[in-house]
Amino acid sequence: MSTPVTADVLTVSPPAASRRRARGWWGRVARLADSTPATVGAALILVWVVVAALAPLLAPYAPNSNDLAALASTTPSRAHWLGTDHLGRDILSRIVWGARPVLVIAPLAVLGATALGSLLGLAAGYKRGWIDLVVTRSCDIVLSFPVIILYMIILTHFGSSAWNIVGVLTLTKAPIIARIVRGLTLELREREYVAAAKMRGESSLYIMLVEILPNARGPLIVDMCLRTGYNIIIIGVLGFLGIGLPPPDPDWGGMVKDTYGMMMVWPHMALFPCAAISSLVVGFNLLAVGLREIGLRD
Amino acid sequence: MTDRLLELQDLSIAYHGLRRRRGETRVVRGLDLTLHAGEALGLVGESGCGKSTVALSIVRYLGRAGRIVGGRILFEGRDLATVDEATLRGIRGRRIAMVYQDPMASLNPVMTVGRQLMEVPMIHDRAGAAAARARALAMLGEVKLADPEAVMERYPHQLSGGQQQRIVIAMALIAEPALLIMDEPTTGLDVTVEAAVLNLVRELRRRIDSAILFISHNLATVAGVCDRIGVMYRGELVEDGPVRRIFSDPRHPYTRGLLDCLPTLGRDKRQAPLVPIPGQLEPPHVRASGCGFAGRCADVEAGRCTTRPIPLAAFDGEATHRVACVRAAELPVYARRRGDGAVSARPAAAAPVVATEHLGKVYESRRLLGRRRRSVRALSDVDLAAGRRQTLAIVGESGCGKSTLAKVLAGIETATEGRVSLDGAEVGRLGVDARGRELKRKLQMVFQNPDSTLNPSHTVGYTIGRALRRLRDRAPGDLAGGVARLLEVVRLSPEMAARMPRQLSGGEKQRVAIARALAGDPDVVVADEPVSALDVSVQAAIINLLTELQAAHGTTLVFISHDLSVVRYLADHVAVMYLGTVAELGPVERVFAPPCHPYTEALLAAVPAADPDRHGPRIVLEGPLPRPDERPRGCPFATRCPRRVGAVCDDTPPPVQRLADGHRIACHIPADELARLQASLVMIGAS
Numbered sequence: 001m002s003t004p005v006t007a008d009v010l011t012v013s014p015p016a017a018s019r020r021r022a023r024g025w026w027g028r029v030a031r032l033a034d035s036t037p038a039t040v041g042a043a044l045i046l047v048w049v050v051v052a053a054l055a056p057l058l059a060p061y062a063p064n065s066n067d068l069a070a071l072a073s074t075t076p077s078r079a080h081w082l083g084t085d086h087l088g089r090d091i092l093s094r095i096v097w098g099a100r101p102v103l104v105i106a107p108l109a110v111l112g113a114t115a116l117g118s119l120l121g122l123a124a125g126y127k128r129g130w131i132d133l134v135v136t137r138s139c140d141i142v143l144s145f146p147v148i149i150l151y152m153i154i155l156t157h158f159g160s161s162a163w164n165i166v167g168v169l170t171l172t173k174a175p176i177i178a179r180i181v182r183g184l185t186l187e188l189r190e191r192e193y194v195a196a197a198k199m200r201g202e203s204s205l206y207i208m209l210v211e212i213l214p215n216a217r218g219p220l221i222v223d224m225c226l227r228t229g230y231n232i233i234i235i236g237v238l239g240f241l242g243i244g245l246p247p248p249d250p251d252w253g254g255m256v257k258d259t260y261g262m263m264m265v266w267p268h269m270a271l272f273p274c275a276a277i278s279s280l281v282v283g284f285n286l287l288a289v290g291l292r293e294i295g296l297r298d
Numbered sequence: 299m300t301d302r303l304l305e306l307q308d309l310s311i312a313y314h315g316l317r318r319r320r321g322e323t324r325v326v327r328g329l330d331l332t333l334h335a336g337e338a339l340g341l342v343g344e345s346g347c348g349k350s351t352v353a354l355s356i357v358r359y360l361g362r363a364g365r366i367v368g369g370r371i372l373f374e375g376r377d378l379a380t381v382d383e384a385t386l387r388g389i390r391g392r393r394i395a396m397v398y399q400d401p402m403a404s405l406n407p408v409m410t411v412g413r414q415l416m417e418v419p420m421i422h423d424r425a426g427a428a429a430a431r432a433r434a435l436a437m438l439g440e441v442k443l444a445d446p447e448a449v450m451e452r453y454p455h456q457l458s459g460g461q462q463q464r465i466v467i468a469m470a471l472i473a474e475p476a477l478l479i480m481d482e483p484t485t486g487l488d489v490t491v492e493a494a495v496l497n498l499v500r501e502l503r504r505r506i507d508s509a510i511l512f513i514s515h516n517l518a519t520v521a522g523v524c525d526r527i528g529v530m531y532r533g534e535l536v537e538d539g540p541v542r543r544i545f546s547d548p549r550h551p552y553t554r555g556l557l558d559c560l561p562t563l564g565r566d567k568r569q570a571p572l573v574p575i576p577g578q579l580e581p582p583h584v585r586a587s588g589c590g591f592a593g594r595c596a597d598v599e600a601g602r603c604t605t606r607p608i609p610l611a612a613f614d615g616e617a618t619h620r621v622a623c624v625r626a627a628e629l630p631v632y633a634r635r636r637g638d639g640a641v642s643a644r645p646a647a648a649a650p651v652v653a654t655e656h657l658g659k660v661y662e663s664r665r666l667l668g669r670r671r672r673s674v675r676a677l678s679d680v681d682l683a684a685g686r687r688q689t690l691a692i693v694g695e696s697g698c699g700k701s702t703l704a705k706v707l708a709g710i711e712t713a714t715e716g717r718v719s720l721d722g723a724e725v726g727r728l729g730v731d732a733r734g735r736e737l738k739r740k741l742q743m744v745f746q747n748p749d750s751t752l753n754p755s756h757t758v759g760y761t762i763g764r765a766l767r768r769l770r771d772r773a774p775g776d777l778a779g780g781v782a783r784l785l786e787v788v789r790l791s792p793e794m795a796a797r798m799p800r801q802l803s804g805g806e807k808q809r810v811a812i813a814r815a816l817a818g819d820p821d822v823v824v825a826d827e828p829v830s831a832l833d834v835s836v837q838a839a840i841i842n843l844l845t846e847l848q849a850a851h852g853t854t855l856v857f858i859s860h861d862l863s864v865v866r867y868l869a870d871h872v873a874v875m876y877l878g879t880v881a882e883l884g885p886v887e888r889v890f891a892p893p894c895h896p897y898t899e900a901l902l903a904a905v906p907a908a909d910p911d912r913h914g915p916r917i918v919l920e921g922p923l924p925r926p927d928e929r930p931r932g933c934p935f936a937t938r939c940p941r942r943v944g945a946v947c948d949d950t951p952p953p954v955q956r957l958a959d960g961h962r963i964a965c966h967i968p969a970d971e972l973a974r975l976q977a978s979l980v981m982i983g984a985s
Contacts, residue, residue, distance in 0.1 A: 192745035193753040193761075195710055196814065198730050200768040201738050214755035 031294055038290020041225075044283030052099035059093035063250045074266055083268045085259055091269065094250035095276050101245055102252060102280065105162055106231040109169030110224050116170060117177025118220070122208040124178065125185025136182070139175035147172050148237070155243040162245060165238065169231055180223055184216040191215075218295045222288050229284035236277045252277050302372075303476055303509050304333040304356070309369035309379075311348070311355050311533075323583045324367070325351050326533040330610065335476065338503060338510040340520030340541070342556070343530035344833045345804075346579050349513045352530075353479050355379075356511075357390050374476065392422040395470035395508075399482040401462035404469075405454040411465045412450030418472045437468040440505070441498060460491035464498065471506060479511045484519060488695045489860055490919045492519075493904030497918055499523050515833050517556050518863075518908040521545065526618075529553045532590040533582060535610055539619035541910040548632050549613050549621040551595045558635045559838035560908050561863040563890065567845050570636045572867065574839035578803060589623070597625055650683035651721055651854045652707065652741070652822045657681070658715030659702055659878075675929060676702040677878045679716070684822075684871065687848060689855040691869035691886070693862060693901065697923050699878035700858045704826045707856060708743045709733055721821060739769045739818035746827035748807040752799040758785075758810050759795030762817060769818030784813040788843060805836035812843065816851075824856045829864060841868055862905050866890055871960075874898045877923065877934035884961030893972035895963050896941040933966065941975065943967060 032038040051058060060081075061067070066088040067080070076083040082091040124135035154168050188194065189212065197211050238244035239253020247254060252273040259269035309329040312322035326348045333339050341349045354360050356371055358378060371378040374393065378386065398404050406414055415434035419425040425433070431450075438446035441464040454462055463483060470478055480499070484492040500523050503510070514520050520527060521541065528538035529552060537550040548554050555575040565572070577594040586592060588604035595603070602624050610622040623629075659677040677699045684690035692700045705711040707718060709730035718726035720741055725733060745751040752761055762784050763777040772780055782792035788809040799807055808828060815823055825844065829837040841864060848855050859865050865872060865886070872889045874882040874897060882895035889898060903917040919938050930936050936947040943966055952964045963969060 191753075192747055192751045195708075195745065196743070196751065196765075196811075197753075198710065199708060199738060199743055200765050200818075201730070201733075201735060202768065211753055215753065217755075 032290065035290035035293045037286040038294065041283045041286030041288070041290055044279055045287060048099050048280050048283070049103060051096055052103045055096050055100060059090075059096040061090040061093040063094045063097040064089060064248050074269070076268060082272050083266070085255065085269050086262060086266075091255070091272050094255060095252065095273060098250040098252045098255065098273070098276070099280075101162060101249075102232055102235055102277075105165055105169070105235055106228050109166045109173065109231050110228045112166060112170035113173035113177050113227065114220065114224055117174040117179075118181045118213060118216075120174065121178040121181025121183075122185055122213060125182040126189050126204065126208050126212065132182075135178060139178050142172060142175045148241075151234075151238060152241070152243060155238070160238070160243045160246060165235065165244070169234065173227055173231070176227070177220075177223065180219065181213075181216055184219060185212055188212045188215055222292045222295065225284050225288035225291060229281040229288070232277060232281050232284070301335050302332055303335040303337075303374065304331075304511075305370075305372040306331040306352070306356075307370045307372065309352070309355065309371060310367045311351055311360065312365055312367045313363050314365070322365070322367070324533065325582050326355070328369070329533075329535055331528060331535060331538070333477070333509050333511060336507045336509055337526065338512060338524040340512045340514065340524035340527040341530060342514055342517055342520060342527060344579050344835055345515060346582075347530045348533040348582075349530050350481055351533075353396070353481050353511060353513055356477075356479065357394055357396065358386060391418065391475075392473050393475050394477045394479065395473060395475040397463075397466050397470050397478065397480045397483045399485050401459065401466045402454060404466045405462060407454050410451055410453055411457070412452075415450070415465070415469055415472060418469055422473050433472060434468075437472045438465075440471070440502065441465075441468045442501075443468075458491075459487055460494055463487065463491070463495055467495075467498065467502075471502070471508065474506070475508055477511065478508045479513070481513045482515070483512075485514070485516075489862065489901060489904045490695055492906070494918045496523055496906060516560075516906075517545075517834075518560055518562070518906040521908055521910045522906060529556070532579065534590060534622065535620075536591065536622045537620065538610075539613075539616075543619050545908070545910055546632070549619070549626040549629060550591075550623045551597050551625075551629070552591045554629075554632055554635075555594075556835060557632075557908065559835050561838070561841070561861075561867040562908050563863055563866050563902065563905055565863075565867050566886070567867055570634075571845075572838040572842060573635045574842060575835045578805065578836070597629060599625060650685050650719075652719070652856065653683035654680050654703075654707075654716065654718050654726075656716035657703075657706065657713055657718060657726065659699075659706055659711065660714045675878055677706070677713075680873075680875075680878075680880055682873055682880065682883065684854050684856060686821075686854055687852045688870045689848065689857055689868055691857045691859060691865040691872045692875055693859055693865050693872060694875035695860065695901075695923065697877075698875040700875050701826055702878070703875070704743070704824050704856070704858050707822075707824050708741060735769070740820055741822040741824065742769075742815040742818060742820040744808070744811050744815050744823060744825040744828045746831060748804040748811070748831055751811040752802075752807055754799050756799075757795065758797050758799070758802070761810065762795070762813050765814045765817035780817075784817060785810075787816060787847070788813045803836070804832050805840060808832065808836075808840055809843065812840075812847070816847065819851070820853065822854045822856065824858070826858045827860070828857075830859065830861060837864070844868070862890075862901055874901070877929065879934055880962075880964065881935060882961075882963050884957070885959050888957075888959055888961045892976035893957075893963065893969045894976065895935075895965050896939050896967075896972075897935050899976060900938075900940065933964075941967060941972075 032042055067084060067090065068088050070080055070084045071088045074084045074086070080090050080092065082095070084090055120135050124132040150172065151168055155164060158164050194207060194211055197207050235244060236253035236256070239251045240257045242257060244253050245251040255273040256270045259266070263270055306329050309326060310324055311326040312324045314322040329352060341352065343349050351360070351364065355366055356373070356378060360366070366379045369379070373389065376385070378389070405411065412434060415437065416427065416430040419430040419433050420427065434450065435446045438449055443449050443461060443464055457465065484495050487495065496519065499510070503523070512520055512524055524541050526538060527541050527544045529536050529550065531552050537544065537548065537553050544553060545557070548557060558573040559575060561572060575594055580593065586604070588606055589595070589608045592598045592603045608622045608624055610620045613619045613621045613626055657677055657680040660673050660675050662673045680703060682690065692703060694700050702711065706713050706726070709725065709728060712729050713726035716726060717724055720737060723737065725737060728737070730738065759781050762781045766772040766777055766780045767774065781795050785792050785794055790806065790809055794806070802810065829840050832840060844855060845868065847853060857865070857868060869886045871884065872886045873880050874889065874895060876897050881897045882889055890902060900917045900919050917940050924930060924937050930948060932946070932948045932950050933939070933952045936942055939947065946966055952966045955963045955965065955969050957963065957969055963972070965972065
């Protein structure tokens, strides 16, 4: 063989591509700043996370302590910034403490649903055949059930505890994730790198988890954010229906339930917890919008 | 025809990041270009050179990220860079029309094409429905669509790709625009369809006085349709002139480079190896102080070329031929360069490493509950063989079964009839999961699409390392060295191992894919259209790489392609496939010369010649491939064959005529008769 013709084509890629992309986790977090919705959303969530973490320091009163003197005037005052409820409990303190269960249960349930849903969706989309049939039909059955009734049945039967709520949320949200992942898998399984993996004899599990799943993460992360927001609403609804976290510990939905009857007289008792729920949900929604925006640019 | 229709004066365009925070990147710099009424100008350059941006800027379709930062776009006396939106709306579609690359994306899938065509005169000229319909029908006749009345009622998905592109062209021309912009209108179409569309454009030019701005990455495509050619590099025009001047006396080294790396039907790897342009397109934000091409130019002269910007200047006192090169006058007369022969002799015939015997593949779709079954025959009775160190090319239009054949060889699909032997072992019924590691190692594949061949979530090093571990049983500790060696084999620097696929160019991705396929030191590499998604300049380098690797490792290469020029250059043997059957098989120089199968003849005639004077009468295949479930009973090609002899073609499968050197033609016409009929078939560019 004589001198290779392409010997001089030792290509070196432009530094540009790597220049723009900061490496690692910090780089990814920093890129959130590129998108206004993501920045606002992340800030809202961060505020609530800090509040929940520092609850013992931030809350002016113990969440369940009654200030009978305040019952004379429950409206916001210098002693009780957001007023007290009908039992004389400080609403600000209860909201601060109430952030804790929400910020634990909602993300845990999303993680559970994502793990379960991803596995089901991957198997259905990659294996096809009867697995696909069983998975999609079971998902359809779960999704076609009126969820509120399902929650009431399960939680009244097993009792409502934090773990049980995580459990029902996982079960009812997993089908949605499974559908999303199945759809993505159906597309990704036809990619040439999957064929290349088969050609070197990789197992199905490897192909599903290492070749396909990482490429589904973009839409999946966006969806996880949205889903966390929805879960927060559902936790609120469960509290409102009286099948949420057992009293007397503060729970935003429960606070609304206890006081909405007095809405005409003392609207602040229900409105402030509602505002807390909304702000957190809006935070997760904005983050999802922003993540999608960033994802689209890649 | 001296009135200036479109004048770009000192046009500069920039893109910015999402929040304008990262500043702007100039992608077009100080472009001066004039288009006269009725003239056709070809704008040529590698991807990323800014040619599409120029086209989009003319109608101000740059989107939110793009901005015209300087200069003027004078169209019929108005500066389109500054006119208000309302005026612009009146110009778009009516005075300037565009045809894009993907026809399916330009057509509305839920409207009949007739309605879409009628909309144009109804909106722009406020024509009544009846008048619009008459004009639409006339236009469909102009673009040579058979049975316009029926076509009007169809939806886009009911038409073939070539028909769709004709509709898009008809839609663009129906308003009788003064300027028609065509952005890569034939890229992604089959050779035969491309030839038909180019033929149509040539013919329309005689009857319609619209000026055309034709954008392409391939000089051969524009050669036949344009009066003048402009060559762009890194956002600047480096040369423009009359088409014959550009081809006979190119003065810019970049233009010469583009011509040098173009495979044509007259070239093969033994006589005239391709010369790729060294290096690669630098990103637009890296600003050179002098000539933008200096870094890749073979004729660069330190000092003169790199100190100050090189203006576009009339060459040799002729205002029509402009070159941006300080050495333009010093360069010798252009002669096509030839690389040093990487391959000396044709490999001796040897026992086949990979062979198929009466191979057939039928796809069956069945409903889960219903009993209805539909079967589609993708391959039938395919007999092929390739020996060590040989390249067997498989050509044909899309739908001819060539990719199915690749999949069966690779085990991604399994054969339903016949045999596939790999180094003596029967593998036709073995899916890839059923093949042992040794068989997997022996045959590997290079895929078509550079964007989907590498997993975007894994680094280059991981991808190659994983292949080494699976196919070579390499211990994880030893991987880095193996990866680096493989990267060197495909002429990439070892630092590339840490890169993610999105940080690589298309050519680099394809090199990594080749390295991955070579990880197990395979005996056979099946390459499914490995270069068809790449720019011509990159394509040449990849083709050369494949040739060298084959020479060095003795690999058998099964090369699947629709590009006959590339096949002529690279292959030792060719199989021409049509509707899942082999129409012709033999050594490349025999297959590509008379006598050949009428289908081969049509394919050869469809190849665009890189020569403005060589586009004489051509055979243009009309009509689409028959639907796979309506296979003709006789010769599969009978429905489109220009040399059909009669009922025998429709009723009787053609006999296989065996000629010298293992050359086989499946045709009813005797070989010497074919040779006589095809005597006028001169190999394009064979001189």
